[in-house]
Amino acid sequence: MATLQPVRGTHDLLPDEQRRHRHVVEAARDVAARYGFAEIATPIFEFTEVFKRTLGDTSDIVTKEMYTFRDRGGEEITLRPEYTAGIARAFISGGLAQELPLKVFASGPMFRYERPQKGRLRQFHQIDVEILGVPEPQADIEVIALGAHILGELGVLPRTTLELNTLGDGESRAAYREALVAYFSDHRARLSEDSRARLERNPLRILDSKDPGDRALIGAAPRLSEHLNAASTAFFAAVREGLDILGVRHTVNERLVRGLDYYTHTAFEFTTEALGAQGAVLAGGRYDKLIEAMGGTPTAGIGWAGGVERLAMLLTDPPVAPRPIALVPVGEAAQLPALRLAHELRGAGFCVELGYRGNIGRRLKRADKLGAACAVLIGEDELARGAITLRDLDTGAQREVALADIAAALARFRAPAAAPAP
Numbered sequence: 001m002a003t004l005q006p007v008r009g010t011h012d013l014l015p016d017e018q019r020r021h022r023h024v025v026e027a028a029r030d031v032a033a034r035y036g037f038a039e040i041a042t043p044i045f046e047f048t049e050v051f052k053r054t055l056g057d058t059s060d061i062v063t064k065e066m067y068t069f070r071d072r073g074g075e076e077i078t079l080r081p082e083y084t085a086g087i088a089r090a091f092i093s094g095g096l097a098q099e100l101p102l103k104v105f106a107s108g109p110m111f112r113y114e115r116p117q118k119g120r121l122r123q124f125h126q127i128d129v130e131i132l133g134v135p136e137p138q139a140d141i142e143v144i145a146l147g148a149h150i151l152g153e154l155g156v157l158p159r160t161t162l163e164l165n166t167l168g169d170g171e172s173r174a175a176y177r178e179a180l181v182a183y184f185s186d187h188r189a190r191l192s193e194d195s196r197a198r199l200e201r202n203p204l205r206i207l208d209s210k211d212p213g214d215r216a217l218i219g220a221a222p223r224l225s226e227h228l229n230a231a232s233t234a235f236f237a238a239v240r241e242g243l244d245i246l247g248v249r250h251t252v253n254e255r256l257v258r259g260l261d262y263y264t265h266t267a268f269e270f271t272t273e274a275l276g277a278q279g280a281v282l283a284g285g286r287y288d289k290l291i292e293a294m295g296g297t298p299t300a301g302i303g304w305a306g307g308v309e310r311l312a313m314l315l316t317d318p319p320v321a322p323r324p325i326a327l328v329p330v331g332e333a334a335q336l337p338a339l340r341l342a343h344e345l346r347g348a349g350f351c352v353e354l355g356y357r358g359n360i361g362r363r364l365k366r367a368d369k370l371g372a373a374c375a376v377l378i379g380e381d382e383l384a385r386g387a388i389t390l391r392d393l394d395t396g397a398q399r400e401v402a403l404a405d406i407a408a409a410l411a412r413f414r415a416p417a418a419a420p421a422p
């Protein structure tokens with residue numbers, strides 16, 4: 001029955017998958033905290049206007065990918081397709097202009113109506129960082145270094161490349177825009193239909209076109225670097241120098257652009273060859289004019305978003321489930337003592353599995369399946385002596401332990417402390 005399938009482009013995070021996801025999010029949260037980023041969360045849906053204003057009426061996301069609906073009160077609502085818009089909205093509506101500089105980390109599900117394929121979903125998850133209120137290149141260096149650090153912590157950095165570009169300040173960008181419009185207008189007839197529309201509304205986006213005819217024209221198009229003013233050139237040099245000092249390897253890709261006018265200076269993207277066509281794993285840039293365009297006090301901003309699914313797929317060394325301690329009551333009279341012991345051990349921080357049924361053989365088999373590190377055999381005779389049998393399931397070694405000493409005897413089987421839920 002079709003309705004019992006997950007909706008196309010959505011997926012369940014079953015335990016193994018969810019563990020990988022959590023690992024990505026927790027590593028990111030952890031490293032971001034070391035860089036002084038505080039965690040926040042904004043709602044999963046916003047007024048549609050929030051995304052229209054930030055992403056622009058002409059972006060792919062707004063024109064083709066948003067999940068938009070009217071709620072029962074008649075409000076136009078959109079499920080968030082990305083995090084920056086909601087964070088910028090929260091910054092303005094929450095009156096956070098007094099708290100600058102603001103450094104935030106966030107993670108959660110995003111929604112885009114896209115053609116589902118490997119690494120491209122309709123509900124996916126992002127990790128996200130933003131710095132508001134820092135116009136200096138130090139913020140660019142910090143967020144990019146943080147991105148590299150997280151990828152390093154996950155063990156995936158060596159399989160990614162960092163591409164970097166600058167869009168320059170408003171003045172440089174306006175000059176470049178003019179040069180681009182002049183160039184593409186001369187070749188208007190050879191442009192794809194999409195790009196002809198972009199020429200009017202958003203000429204920089206033509207550089208992003210995947211159309212083969214466009215690509216040929218783009219090859220000979222004027223370069224942004226030729227239109228940067230001195231301040232923009234110096235800004236970009238400072239960013240690169242900072243990254244060099246930190247050993248963050250990068251290449252400059254002049255074709256890496258963002259179409260919208262409030263993007264300024266740095267744009268960057270970590271990509272990988274390991275995921276086929278969906279190679280972008282973490283991307284971002286500076287958006288110094290965004291808060292103003294949304295109606296707030298002019299405030300500089302820079303940030304990035306990383307795709308959790310894509311990062312989780314890249315993990316070569318995914319975390320494993322904690323190894324429990326299996327309690328195995330032997331005989332009816334041991335059932336309740338086992339229940340009580342499980343309760344005590346869990347209270348003391350141990351990860352404990354209490355098989356629900358079966359004889360000793362069946363319970364040990366299940367303990368094995370769960371990857372238990374050891375089994376505590378609770379027999380009636382031993383109980384009478386105030387003892388249990390502790391069996392190391394890796395070596396098979398087994399010994400009797402007094403109940404009073406059990407916590408000490410189990411200490412080496414303690415699973416690593418569980419992390420807080422994402």
Ligand code: ATP
Pocket residue numbers: 082112114119120121122124125126278279280281282283284305306307308309310
């Ligand atoms: P792409 O070029 O793959 O469409 P994008 O430019 O739309 O990516 P961003 O908006 O920069 O992506 O989002 C940041 C990150 O979120 C991407 O680098 C990617 O890892 C992830 N991402 C974006 N869209 C999806 C999706 N539909 N499914 C899974 N992950 C996604």
Ligand code: MG
Pocket residue numbers: none
């Ligand atoms: Mg996309």
